[in-house]
Amino acid sequence: MARRKKLYEGKAKILYEGPEPGTLVQYFKDDATAFNAEKKAVIEGKGVLNNRLSEFFMTGLNNIGVPTHFIKRLNMREQLIRQVEIVPLEVIVRNFAAGSMAKRLGLEEGMPLPRPIVEFSYKDDALGDPLVPEEYIIAFGWASQQDLDDIVALALRVNDFLTGVMYGVGIKLVDFKIEAGRVWDNDYMRLIVADEISPDSCRLWDIETGQKLDKDVFRRDLGSLTDAYTEVARRLGVLPSNVTHAPKPHVIN
Numbered sequence: 001m002a003r004r005k006k007l008y009e010g011k012a013k014i015l016y017e018g019p020e021p022g023t024l025v026q027y028f029k030d031d032a033t034a035f036n037a038e039k040k041a042v043i044e045g046k047g048v049l050n051n052r053l054s055e056f057f058m059t060g061l062n063n064i065g066v067p068t069h070f071i072k073r074l075n076m077r078e079q080l081i082r083q084v085e086i087v088p089l090e091v092i093v094r095n096f097a098a099g100s101m102a103k104r105l106g107l108e109e110g111m112p113l114p115r116p117i118v119e120f121s122y123k124d125d126a127l128g129d130p131l132v133p134e135e136y137i138i139a140f141g142w143a144s145q146q147d148l149d150d151i152v153a154l155a156l157r158v159n160d161f162l163t164g165v166m167y168g169v170g171i172k173l174v175d176f177k178i179e180a181g182r183v184w185d186n187d188y189m190r191l192i193v194a195d196e197i198s199p200d201s202c203r204l205w206d207i208e209t210g211q212k213l214d215k216d217v218f219r220r221d222l223g224s225l226t227d228a229y230t231e232v233a234r235r236l237g238v239l240p241s242n243v244t245h246a247p248k249p250h251v252i253n
């Protein structure tokens, strides 16, 4: 049987040609990497959970008018997405100090920030995704000032939505990363949320206990990553064994 054409394989996902022009199939692998792929493991079931969780968040965003690349989930590990031109930036939003920010500035992890802070890293594995100022982004032409204004607005809307959804199930959204992609409707370009939103790319702490429910469990050897992600999925009602209760994908863009 002819296999679909593989277009790109990353650390946690594979992109295949989609069934129609302008679409792709995004496959979620079980591979986990940290510290720029210095630490690697295969975590059974992670891909299935992230496929479900990303579907849940992206569907919610589409439904409140925040455009994303998500079209529909196809099966346990795959989803149909819009093809976009990825802006080569990791867009990070922080509500509390943690990770690289806490380290760089000598802040205690968990310290509330005066306001949500949006920062950008240049997507380049060989360089370890360095933090870059807007000045670099514009000067090197990775995005225009208008693009950055749109991306910040998009990122802050995602932040408000995710913060509220997670708060509703007793989880604090410490920080997260999204990617933005360009789509064209005739000559009109707009930026939409792309890639994935999952515990691989967020910091999620239980509000009561502070327990980590995200990829730091893997990065810092804190226990079972599958258990942590399963707990997030269970609280949100999107466990694979609970599919009948999962919200139906509904695309309005």
Ligand code: UDP
Pocket (backbone or CB within 6 Å): 090, 092, 098, 099, 100, 101, 129, 175, 176, 177, 200, 201, 202, 203, 215
């Ligand atoms: N993040 C990500 N991919 C990256 C870098 C960061 O998804 O390549 C996420 C990370 O999971 C966290 C947030 O972005 O939720 C901020 O990460 P940070 O800059 O603190 O880097 P880290 O400490 O993870 O190296």
